[in-house]
Amino acid sequence: MSSKKPHINLVVIGHVDHGKSTTMGHLLYLLGQVDDRKMKEIEEMAKKMGKETWKWAWILDKYKEERERGLTIDLAYLKFESKKYSFTLIDAPGHRDFVKNMITGASQADAALLVVSAKTGEYEAGVSAAGQTREHIFLAKTMGINQLVVAINKMDEVNWSKERYEEVKAGVQKLLRMVGYDISKVPFVPISGFTGDNLVEKSSNMPWYDGPTLVEALDMFEEPPRPIDKPLRIPIQDVYSITGVGTVPVGRVETGVLKVGDVVVFMPANKSGEVRSIETHHTRIERAVPGDNIGFNVKGVARHEIRRGDVAGHTTNPPTVADEFVGRIIVLYHPTAIAPGYTPVLHVHTATSPVRFLEIEKKLDPRTGATIEEKPAYIKQGDVAIVKFKPLKPVVIEKYSDFPPLGRFAMRDSGRTVAAGVVIDLKKAEIK
Numbered sequence: 001m002s003s004k005k006p007h008i009n010l011v012v013i014g015h016v017d018h019g020k021s022t023t024m025g026h027l028l029y030l031l032g033q034v035d036d037r038k039m040k041e042i043e044e045m046a047k048k049m050g051k052e053t054w055k056w057a058w059i060l061d062k063y064k065e066e067r068e069r070g071l072t073i074d075l076a077y078l079k080f081e082s083k084k085y086s087f088t089l090i091d092a093p094g095h096r097d098f099v100k101n102m103i104t105g106a107s108q109a110d111a112a113l114l115v116v117s118a119k120t121g122e123y124e125a126g127v128s129a130a131g132q133t134r135e136h137i138f139l140a141k142t143m144g145i146n147q148l149v150v151a152i153n154k155m156d157e158v159n160w161s162k163e164r165y166e167e168v169k170a171g172v173q174k175l176l177r178m179v180g181y182d183i184s185k186v187p188f189v190p191i192s193g194f195t196g197d198n199l200v201e202k203s204s205n206m207p208w209y210d211g212p213t214l215v216e217a218l219d220m221f222e223e224p225p226r227p228i229d230k231p232l233r234i235p236i237q238d239v240y241s242i243t244g245v246g247t248v249p250v251g252r253v254e255t256g257v258l259k260v261g262d263v264v265v266f267m268p269a270n271k272s273g274e275v276r277s278i279e280t281h282h283t284r285i286e287r288a289v290p291g292d293n294i295g296f297n298v299k300g301v302a303r304h305e306i307r308r309g310d311v312a313g314h315t316t317n318p319p320t321v322a323d324e325f326v327g328r329i330i331v332l333y334h335p336t337a338i339a340p341g342y343t344p345v346l347h348v349h350t351a352t353s354p355v356r357f358l359e360i361e362k363k364l365d366p367r368t369g370a371t372i373e374e375k376p377a378y379i380k381q382g383d384v385a386i387v388k389f390k391p392l393k394p395v396v397i398e399k400y401s402d403f404p405p406l407g408r409f410a411m412r413d414s415g416r417t418v419a420a421g422v423v424i425d426l427k428k429a430e431i432k
Contacts, residue, residue: 005086006223007291011109011145012089013136015126018117019153021057023193024089027214029056030200033080056193084219110224111147112140118161118168118190119154127171134175138330139420141179144404148176148186149217156192160205165190187217226290231317232256233403235349235396236266236310240295241303246276249306250295251350254405256314258296259287266301266310267319268394270431273300309351311396311406319406322397323390323429324358327409329421330384337378344418346391348409354392355411361386386424394431399423 012020028034039055046055080087116133117123126133140148150172158164173183189198190209197203199214212220236251249266258264258278265272276297278285288294311319331338338357346355363373364384379385391397400407400422407423 005081005084007086007088008111008221008224009109010087010089010111010113010218011140012113012115013140014115015117015122015132015136018115018122018126018133019193020115023056023115023151023153023191023199023214025056026193026196027199028080028089030196031080031082031215082215082219085221085223087218109145111149111221112145113218114140114148114150114172115153115193116150116168116172117154118152118164119157120164122154123168123171127175133172135332137172137175137179137181139332141181144400144408144422146181147221148181149214149220150176150186150188151193151214151217152188152190153193155190155197155206156195160190160203162206162208165206165209187212187220189214189217227255228257228289230255230403232258232262232264232313233319233398233406234258234264234294234312235351235406236306236308236312237350238308239303239306242297245297246299247273247301247303247306248295248297249310249312251293251312253288253290253292253294254349255290255403257287257289258294258312263315264298264312265315265318266306266312267396268321268429268431269306269310271301271305272315273298275299309349309353309395311349311351319396320398320426321394321429321431322423322426324388325391325397325423325426326361326386326388327421327423328364328384328386329411329419331379331381331419333416334381334418337380338418339378343392344411344413346389346395346409346411348395348397349406351395353395356390356392357387358390359388361388394429397423397426399426 012024014020029039043055080089114133114136116126125131128134152165152168155165169188172188176183176186189211190206191198191214193199197205198209202213203209232253233255234251234253236249238250240248240250242248258275260275260278262275263272264275276299278288278294278296280288280292280294288296313319340357340359342357343354346353360376360379361374362371362385363376363379364370364386365372376385396406397409398406401424408421409423410420411418
């Protein structure tokens, strides 16, 4: 693949069974990203198991377990190219148990493709109060994904009906508008992921539609900014000790530029060292820029001194360790109500930490962002609020306006995602 094209991380979102994996699998096939031999194998296996209609989804759902259950559990990362972009596809599970992975995916994405089924009953389930279509739209916006394409899928199951397409489109536009998307910038494409209509070639079954095909709509995204002029921030995913090399932290450069010879500090560990070498995909490079997944050898830091969740930056502008922070959150799930003192687990970039709700400052209207209530006693599922938090162990957090990837977070409790949001203000901790 030519890596000359600009790169976009694309997350695919939407309600369970609305055809996300089928659509993307078929699109990858039509774009020539799946060889015929592999496709034959998949088809034969699907036939054997009496699940022929799932063959396209199986391109993405490589795992045996997923084949048996017909659900996407983990995030599948796949690369594909259009005329304009090189995409990394993050196929986010729509099934409710897997919202955590959806958040991991969304927090790394530059843009989203929302797949909505036009089938009677399925569309309605997705946009109902408990539906994932609604939840994923909220999440995508809260997690800072501002670019969106909507594919209205399963048009073959509604006889290619223009009326049904318009009805579903109007309903989804209303949801998008409520959350704050500018719908004049959101392309809607009627497709069939199963038959392949309107994925790459214009469909003869929908002569009434004169807009872009799905792949053309994806090319309408704007290239995400690569913030090289910002201070360096690299959230660490893993740390290795490699014989003959030394300590090698691995992570994705979110902002700034890392060069061989730089002196970096890891926070909150507060350990610093000199960068001796940088590698990406087993290739040595002299400098790494935002979007690069790298391993870098640091002299003067032992493997046990840093860990996943630490963030590397230059010593001249170290990553911020927050004593307290204020976030704008949406409560995605809670059986009762959340009051100050509640302590879920904070997930921010690669870090996790218990976090306490100190004070609920205000409750907001989810549609307009206007304040509905100052200092409410509690908030519940579906509420949007501004809350002051205290992490119970040192963790690097940045303001969303300064460093978006380090200012988006989710909160989880007993295996469920309770809330997600962005950091609007913070108070720095004293580092000993």
